Amino acid sequence: MKILFTAEHDGHLHELEAIGDLKIEGWAKGLPKLLESELIALGHDCDILITSYDDITANVIENCPNLKLIACTRANPVNIDVAAAQAKQIPVIYTPGRNSDATAELTIAHLLNSARHIPQAYRALKQKKFTQQHTQQSGAGKQKDCIWDVTADSPYEVFKGVELHNKRLGIIGYGSIGRRVGKIARAFGMELAIYDPYVSEIEVNEPGVIKVTLDELMRSSDFITIHLKVSPATENLINADKLALMKPTAYLINTSRAAVLDEQAVIEALREKRIAGAGFDVFANEPIYADHPYISELDNVVITPHIAGATREVLTNHTQMIAAEIQRFINHEPLLYQFK
Template identity: 35%
Template sequence: MRRVLLVCELEEDGKEYLSKNYDLLMAGAATGECDELTEVALAELMASHQPHILLVNSSPATARVLAASDCLELVICARGTPNNVDLNYCRDKGLLLCSTPSRNANSVAEFTIGLMMAATRQIPQSMEAIRDHTIVLEGDPLDGGSKDVTWIHSDLPYIPYERYNSLEIAGATLGLVGLGFIGGLVAEKAKALGMEILVYDPYQNKEALASKGYRLVEFQELIEGSDVISLHAKETEQTRHIINTEVFKTMKPSAYLINTARGSLVNYDDLRQALKSRQIAGAAVDVFPYEPLRSNDPLINTPNLTMTPHIAGASRNVVQHHTRMVMRSIHDFENGEKPKFAVF
């Protein structure tokens, strides 16, 4: 019986199939552990179990790890991009490598829309003003409440309805830098909300986008014409710091920047200065140049910056999605076919 080493999360039906049809060993995330396995720990498991198939998430599948099993034929990385797998080793040894592309695409797209709403409607700022008592009054709650609920009082430093008067996204222009799978989903959702869609992506076809109601434009036209700019480009030398001081200078002063893609796309020092000087209205980011942030990072206290700790892809449905793709790859492999989700 062929052997499988499973060290990533998988739905129970997937585990059941593997346990019935293979000599299955589960460890790490597959058994509910939070921490990913170290290179040493994973190499030891590979050496002792000698699996034909390795199912991994973000644990380091280095050359040392992969070489520890003389029987290895198939590596499945339950991530969109298998950055933790030694691709050169897999190629050199003729190993089949599969991934789970876009497993969290809808999760990230929904989160992007959520960040856009939070930033443009100043939801975090207004919530914080209540929690730190800036716009609340001392004393006990009024019995029965007031007749006209307006959150206006002479003892408050400002009127919230006026301070947080903000942008409706219906009718606003969304500029998407990159239109891969996630960017495409964001475009669909934003259009359904009534937004106009501009796209900058050298690999897209103008006529194809026009048929969806999107407009393919040059980078500078997108920067100057968008009310909200959302980043969905890949991390390359060409896209590093594609958003910088020069870009902020030509954005609308009322515009917002959203980044749920990669921290390297934005020069965060430039972003901080643009927000402090009110060069742009605000920003919302889920990714950073390094993670986790340190307590003394100046970004933490930057005004009009909504931040989340790289959780855009964290939905309960992601494991369901990648289980479906993992099992498809295994079934294709069993049938002697090239898996649909093969990297090579």
């Protein structure tokens, strides 16, 4: 069994090496995405192709005559021409849930950072605000406790935030990631309001968790977090009209995809202080523009550069998932992660 491997990995490929002859190329070696011609040349005699980001086009599939299985180490194999593979009866497997824990944890980090203004406080200290000159003090002369006054420019007032405890978290999209976010949020003592047309009331039937309409979620939540895939039904789902329903004290978090909300409408809401703040890991154009209002103007938004899935464990997860799935394929067992 010959395997072309061009995926992200954690360096532990023994499970795949035990399956067959593993040819490691491209992204797996720290190189750029492979061109179509390079994929064809490298994969021409391979039985299995494992990739993360390379574009597996119909032309690649057509010109790799021995290909029996295509694996994509992502939650959605958007770079694979699945229809072309299916036409050749080549299964496409992928790794849903590989980064669910990582994304859920970053979402909670955005909740905390937004609620307590942690990045803003950190930046102020790095700029030497709210600090004092170092002096050598000893004994009774050393101050061990700092009690700030309550003037408007005191850090106690400048960075005064809100607690997650006893607040309502609205979760838009209650799939693998949304459920994990909800579980962690419940440990903070938050109430959950769920919007997901594909989830029944029975599935969320427990104290402190309710299923609501999207409008009700936008109106009643203290924090709102989005966990949606992009589709015709979700693109620009959170628009100016939906944002207008939010409390002025509420925060909006998005670690899924930028296309599910109207970014310009969010900028206006933040600019006019119609919502308290936001936390984003994704943007309409990536990498984010250096002069984007989130960077150059607004101080009520916490941003990270699309790193929700950037943990070492994610690489281990998807490698193990793919290796186990390939073994099931070889053993003619039902596939758990076949994309259809």
